Every structure is written in C-alpha cells, then in structure tokens.
Amino acid sequence: MTSAFKTALHSGKFVVTSEVAPLKGTNLDKFIHHVELLKDKVDAMNVTDHQSSVMRYPSLGGALLVKEHGGEPILQMTCRDRNRLALQADLLFAHSRGIHNVLCLTGDSVLLGDHKEGKGVFDLESSQLLKTIRIMERGKDLAGNDLDGAIEMCAGAIVTPEADPIEPQLIKFEKKIEAGAEFIQTQAVYDLENFKQFMSYARQFDVKILAGIILLTSAGMARFMNKNVAGVMVPQSLIDEMAGAPKGGALKKGIEIAGRMIRQVREEQICDGVHIMAIGKEEVVPDIMAAAGL
Amino acid sequence: MIRSITQQKPIEEIERLLEGMGRIFIIGCGTCTTLTRTGGAPEVETMSKDLSDKGKVITGTTVVPVACDNLTQQILSEYGSQIKQADGLLVMSCAFGVQTIGTQLGAMVIPAQETLFIGKETSIGLFSEICNQCGSCIIGETGGVCPVTACHKSMVNGPCGGTNAGRCEIDSNKDCAWTLIYKRLKALGRLDDMRKYQKPRNHLGEPRPGKCDIPA
Numbered sequence: 001m002t003s004a005f006k007t008a009l010h011s012g013k014f015v016v017t018s019e020v021a022p023l024k025g026t027n028l029d030k031f032i033h034h035v036e037l038l039k040d041k042v043d044a045m046n047v048t049d050h051q052s053s054v055m056r057y058p059s060l061g062g063a064l065l066v067k068e069h070g071g072e073p074i075l076q077m078t079c080r081d082r083n084r085l086a087l088q089a090d091l092l093f094a095h096s097r098g099i100h101n102v103l104c105l106t107g108d109s110v111l112l113g114d115h116k117e118g119k120g121v122f123d124l125e126s127s128q129l130l131k132t133i134r135i136m137e138r139g140k141d142l143a144g145n146d147l148d149g150a151i152e153m154c155a156g157a158i159v160t161p162e163a164d165p166i167e168p169q170l171i172k173f174e175k176k177i178e179a180g181a182e183f184i185q186t187q188a189v190y191d192l193e194n195f196k197q198f199m200s201y202a203r204q205f206d207v208k209i210l211a212g213i214i215l216l217t218s219a220g221m222a223r224f225m226n227k228n229v230a231g232v233m234v235p236q237s238l239i240d241e242m243a244g245a246p247k248g249g250a251l252k253k254g255i256e257i258a259g260r261m262i263r264q265v266r267e268e269q270i271c272d273g274v275h276i277m278a279i280g281k282e283e284v285v286p287d288i289m290a291a292a293g294l
Numbered sequence: 295m296i297r298s299i300t301q302q303k304p305i306e307e308i309e310r311l312l313e314g315m316g317r318i319f320i321i322g323c324g325t326c327t328t329l330t331r332t333g334g335a336p337e338v339e340t341m342s343k344d345l346s347d348k349g350k351v352i353t354g355t356t357v358v359p360v361a362c363d364n365l366t367q368q369i370l371s372e373y374g375s376q377i378k379q380a381d382g383l384l385v386m387s388c389a390f391g392v393q394t395i396g397t398q399l400g401a402m403v404i405p406a407q408e409t410l411f412i413g414k415e416t417s418i419g420l421f422s423e424i425c426n427q428c429g430s431c432i433i434g435e436t437g438g439v440c441p442v443t444a445c446h447k448s449m450v451n452g453p454c455g456g457t458n459a460g461r462c463e464i465d466s467n468k469d470c471a472w473t474l475i476y477k478r479l480k481a482l483g484r485l486d487d488m489r490k491y492q493k494p495r496n497h498l499g500e501p502r503p504g505k506c507d508i509p510a
Binding site: 084105106107108109111112120122123124125126127128131132142158160163164165167168169171172174175178179187230231 | 446447448449450451452453454455456457458459460463464472473475476480485488489491493494495497
C-alpha cells in the first residue's frame with residue numbers, strides 16, 4: 001500500500017508538509033484543532049516525538065489522531081527513548097494502524113529537555129533505523145527472525161545543509177540515502193543562495209528534498225536561533241527586516257518572509273517541496289501558504 | 295596512565311549519609327583521588343576538620359596507597375581499634391576502593407565521591423574519558439578515535455544534527471567526536487572509512503557485570 005504522501009512525492013507536484021506537535025497532557029483539543037486546520041491544506045503532517053527532548057503525548061498517538069481526523073501523518077521517530085526492540089514494535093504497530101510514513105531521527109540529547117536526569121538510549125541511530133525499516137519490509141526483524149506480516153513505510157530523514165563543517169554532514173546524508181531514505185526534510189534554511197549550492201550537490205541522489213522553513217516571529221527569535229540552534233543561519237538582512245516591522249507586526253512580517261521564500265523555492269524549482277515549521281504558531285500555516293501563492 | 299576520575303559529593307549529601315553515625319574513620323587513597331585532588335592527604339584533612347566542626351568524632355584518618363588493592367586490608371589492620379570504634383568508614387577513594395574496603399572489612403562504608411569515569415589527565419587538571427570498555431571496539435575504522443566514548447550519543451555512523459562548529463550539542467566546550475574523526479581520517483587519506491555503514495552496536499561484548507577468566 002503506497003501512502004498518499006509517497007504518491008504526492010512522486011507525482012511531480014510541489015509537496016508541502018507541516019508539523020503538528022503533541023502537547024504535555026491528555027487535553028488534545030489544540031492538537032486536533034491544528035490537524036483539522038491543516039489536513040486538507042498540506043500533503044502530510046509530521047508528528048513530533050518529544051520535541052527538544054521535552055516529554056509530551058507520544059508521536060505514535062498523535063499520528064493515529066491525524067489519521068482518525070482524515071489527515072496524512074508522518075510519524076517522527078527518534079532513537080533517544082527506545083531501544084531496538086521498542087522501535088521495531090512501534091513500527092509494527094504503526095503499520096497495523098495505517099501509518100506508513102516515518103521520519104527517522106537520532107534525536108536530541110536528553111540534556112536539552114525537561115528530564116535531564118533521564119537516560120538517553122541511542123541503541124540505534126537514524127541511519128540504522130532507516131536500514132531496520134528496509135529489513136522489516138522484507139519480512140525480517142533486526143535479529144534475522146521472520147515476521148508474520150511485514151511493514152511498509154515511506155521512510156525519510158533530515159539533513160542540515162548549513163552544518164559546519166559540512167563534509168561530515170554530507171557523508172552522513174549519503175549514508176542515510178544508502179540506508180533507505182526516500183525523502184529528506186532539511187533543517188531550516190534562510191539563505192536560498194547557499195541552499196541552491198547544497199541542492200546542486202544533492203540533485204545527484206535519488207531522493208526527494210523538502211526545504212525546511214521555520215516561521216520567524218521576531219528579530220530576537222532569529223538572533224536566538226543563530227546563537228543556539230546548530231546549523232541554522234538567519235542572514236542579517238532578514239533580521240533587519242524583522243526588526244523593521246511595525247509594532248505588533250512581527251508575526252505578519254515573518255509570515256510574509258516565509259511565504260516569499262516558499263514562493264521562490266517553488267518558482268525556481270530549487271527542490272521538491274517545503275516542510276513548514278511554525279513552532280507553536282501552527283494556526284498561521286494556511287496564511288504562510290496563502291502568502292506563498294499555494 | 296588511566297585513572298578512576300571522581301568528584302566529591304556535596305557535603306550535605308555526605309552529612310545525610312552519615313546521619314546517626316557519631317564516630318567516623320576517614321580513609322583516603324594515594325592513587326587516583328590524590329591525582330584528582332578529591333581524596334588525597336589534604337582533602338582527608340579538610341574533611342576531618344569539617345566533620346569535627348559538625349559534631350562528629352573522628353576516630354582516625356589514613357591515606358592508603360592504593361585503596362582498590364588487595365593489600366589494603368593489611369594496611370588498615372594497623373588502625374584496628376580506631377576502625378572498630380567507628381560507626382562508619384567514610385572512604386574518599388573511588389567506588390572501586392569503597393567496595394574493596396567494604397568487602398575486606400565487612401564494615402559500614404560510605405562513599406565521599408561520585409565515581410565519574412575511567413579516564414586520563416589529558417592536560418594539567420583536565421581529565422577525559424577515552425574508552426568506556428564497551429567490549430566491541432571499532433576504532434580501527436574511525437581513525438583511532440572512539441565515537442562510542444567521545445560522542446555523547448555513542449553514534450557510529452557519523453555526526454548528529456546537533457554538532458556545531460566542531461562542538462557538541464550538549465556543551466560548546468566538548469569536541470564533536472565526528473569532527474575529530476573526520477579530520478583524522480581526512481589527514482590519513484582514509485575518509486572512505488567514514489562512508490562504511492556500521493551495523494547497530496553489539497552490546498553483548500561482555501554483559502554487565504563484566505567478568506573475564508583469562509587462562510593462565
């Protein structure tokens with residue numbers, strides 16, 4: 001069974017994915033509201049997995065909710081919290097409940113989150129999780145035992161096009177593709193000229209690439225990311241543009257910038273689509289898409 | 295030379311562990327905790343004074359040459375009565391020494407240290423973990439640098455997305471293991487080693503607790 005997202009990836013159309021983040025607790029109203037808002041607008045929604053190592057409602061539960069509400073989920077799976085037994089079990093469960101897209105991540109350190117004394121597992125890492133999925137699709141588990149019923153997944157990974165140094169990151173990127181990644185959602189890109197250079201290298205591989213777009217909500221946020229988020233580089237011109245927004249107009253300016261970037265990615269066919277991350281402001285994703293002319 | 299690297303527990307925790315014990319004998323170690331200045335002669339003296347000030351009776355103190363050595367029992371026998379009078383032994387060695395003394399004397403032992411890792415002094419006053427004894431060594435393919443130890447996530451297939459300017463996502467003072475490996479392999483002209491897929495790690499090298507019988 002080919003997932004709707006996989007079909008979209010191979011349809012030649014400009015693919016748009018977004019992100020929905022489960023929250024801490026059992027009140028799912030806001031999450032469901034975001035799903036309802038986005039399900040007919042985007043090709044698929046990533047459901048984050050204890051984003052930034054902060055304990056929340058699980059991504060698997062969130063992906064099921066997306067499905068139940070008529071959306072197309074991409075299950076984010078990190079290797080931080082589960083060993084190889086638990087990861088494989090969750091893949092079996094996901095398949096059995098109609099979830100057929102997965103984004104494989106190593107995961108942030110536990111130290112970056114809200115349970116700093118917890119144990120980071122990292123029994124597998126992103127490339128090994130991708131390979132595990134391909135093994136399970138052939139009806140085997142990681143120990144070589146037969147599965148009674150295989151899985152089928154459209155599996156992807158991430159890359160940081162602005163990593164420093166870049167070469168180790170590119171070697172890892174190629175290993176992820178060799179391990180079975182069909183699509184790549186990138187870390188946020190802001191300098192599209194740099195990104196074009198990355199794409200001129202990445203085009204040689206048989207993989208679909210969605211450019212990561214993080215909504216800027218203030219000049220301060222941009223400066224914060226430059227200082228604290230690995231591989232994110234907001235050019236000074238965009239920071240100035242955000243700082244120059246009229247009072248109370250920063251969010252509007254951020255939406256305009258994100259829309260403008262997406263439009264350029266699409267019109268110049270820089271890559272295969274975009275992955276919009278409006279961290280905490282999911283309700284404005286339709287505005288970003290409108291600003292992009294989508 | 296490899297050493298057991300320790301850090302003294304907060305005094306409040308030591309006090310809590312010594313609750314109900316009025317008479318204490320303090321044992322330091324002349325090897326690792328002397329090097330790390332956590333349990334050598336000066337630290338034992340300071341601890342003795344601090345605990346006296348807090349109302350404990352210190353029945354005696356000593357610094358044994360190597361707390362984890364089998365000879366420690368003989369050395370401590372010189373302090374028989376002072377040890378016997380004590381309600382507890384506060385041991386300022388690493389946990390190897392604490393357990394050795396506890397087993398040898400059958401006495402109540404209280405650790406004064408957190409045993410952090412087995413490492414070495416890589417520059418003056420800086421102690422680093424080099425090998426974490428995983429039992430399945432891959433450094434023949436990583437330019438002689440161990441990613442299982444040097445990478446916070448023990449990643450064996452390359453860097454994670456948290457690496458930044460050659461540093462680790464958890465601490466900008468820690469080197470990214472995979473930047474180190476990349477630079478070493480590049481200098482050696484063996485960057486292809488980094489392109490090899492490494493299987494999930496084998497945690498069965500020697501199941502914990504490690505036990506290895508080397509035939510004579």
